[in-house]
């Protein structure tokens with residue numbers, strides 16, 4: 001394994017008495033796609049802001065290419081923020097020309113998808129094309145580290161798959177990628193996952209490592225709507241997937257007891273849990289005082 005180019009060591013950030021990032025340690029190496037997962041408010045963006053050198057750690061440290069995230073190191077990084085960071089009242093070509101000029105690099109060629117939109121104002125593009133344009137701009141100076149904050153948020157499945165192709169190509173070329181996402185199916189595209197909850201890194205590794213042996217009960221019932229309501233009202237961590245109900249971290253006999261108390265009949269079986277369910281259980285456990 002090559003030397004990590006991104007390091008977080010016991011990284012901590014407090015805002016007053018509130019700890020947004022709490023003792024977080026991880027690395028990202030060249031060619032790796034590392035997914036940073038967590039519910040809203042878990043601390044992902046705060047980690048990224050420290051990585052970008054925009055926010056100082058309260059304790060611990062963050063490293064880029066073996067040193068602090070100083071200007072020269074940051075120049076070797078590409079960043080696509082959640083809100084894309086493009087000039088909406090400039091065209092795609094103007095955004096690219098402007099960035100290329102700042103970095104002193106050649107204006108990169110547009111992908112075939114974007115070439116037709118070169119002269120379109122970014123603000124007039126569909127969101128998928130805006131995100132592709134943000135990628136092209138972030139890659140203009142050939143960064144060695146790519147930080148992507150929810151890069152596919154709000155785009156359709158085809159655009160999402162194209163954006164992931166681009167991420168994969170960058171990793172193949174040796175770029176270290178740190179990506180946050182809310183889409184659990186995208187977690188499978190990552191080489192390694194980091195799961196944050198309430199500022200802490202609660203699991204890391206493969207999808208199986210993050211799920212950590214969590215089981216769920218699958219509930220099938222003709223009256224799925226009423227069944228769902230009964231389970232949710234009982235305070236169980238319940239998820240509706242189509243018309244199939246799943247109850248995380250709750251064995252079938254416990255689910256059966258709740259249902260029979262309400263005279264509801266259903267077929268139950270135990271199935272492996274998902275990352276989404278792991279996050280749901282974490283959120284529930286934190287809500288308990």
Ligand SMILES: Nc1ncnc2c1ncn2[C@@H]1O[C@H](COP(=O)(O)OP(=O)(O)OP(=O)(O)O)[C@@H](O)[C@H]1O
Pocket residue numbers: 015018020038039040041042043044045046047
């Ligand atoms: N400047 C700040 N002052 C006070 N609290 C802050 C500040 N920035 C972030 N926080 C808090 O820190 C916590 C973590 O926020 P952060 O934006 O890092 O979460 P996140 O995981 O990126 O969430 P999301 O997925 O919604 O972007 C939140 O509770 C947020 O309100």
